[in-house]
Amino acid sequence: MVIGYTRSEDTAKMVKLVKERMKRHPRIMNLIMDTIAHITRKARKALEVNDKERLGELMNINQGLLDAIGVNTQSLSEMIYTSREAGALGSKITGAGGGGSIIAYSPNRTRQILETLTDRGYNAMKADPSTEGVLT
Numbered sequence: 480m481v482i483g484y485t486r487s488e489d490t491a492k493m494v495k496l497v498k499e500r501m502k503r504h505p506r507i508m509n510l511i512m513d514t515i516a517h518i519t520r521k522a523r524k525a526l527e528v529n530d531k532e533r534l535g536e537l538m539n540i541n542q543g544l545l546d547a548i549g550v551n552t553q554s555l556s557e558m559i560y561t562s563r564e565a566g567a568l569g570s571k572i573t574g575a576g577g578g579g580s581i582i583a584y585s586p587n588r589t590r591q592i593l594e595t596l597t598d599r600g601y602n603a604m605k606a607d608p609s610t611e612g613v614l615t
Contacts, residue, residue, distance in 0.1 A: 480581070480605070480607045481604070482605075482606045483581045483583065483602065485601075490574075495537070532560075538569025538571045550572065553589065555581055558581050561599055562596060567583040567592055569585075570584065
């Protein structure tokens with residue numbers, strides 16, 4: 480897994496943007512949000528059965544919906560497509576959007592993705608997810 484990052488944006492600004500879009504297009508936005516929730520459930524199942532290809536595909540579909548609600552930027556989009564071209568099975572923004580970070584998933588091409596992103600001038604690092612959640 481690779482994390483790419485750019486300057487961060489104001490989370491409050493992104494939340495406001497999405498709320499305004501919700502007011503203008505409530506039916507469409509609610510359908511998108513419901514679909515994102517459904518994708519999240521399907522992605523969890525893909526993780527549970529170690530279906531890497533399905534997980535990547537779901538990440539890419541989810542990213543398209545995040546674009547639709549307006550939380551992507553050109554620099555993040557460029558990193559997303561660069562990581563996919565380098566072999567990521569899935570790549571999407573993470574966090575509030577509007578700047579910040581992407582996650583690129585490809586268990587077998589992590590080094591290539593990392594090198595491609597850094598060669599093109601992006602900030603990127605390898606990430607090894609924990610099998611443990613938040614400890615209470």
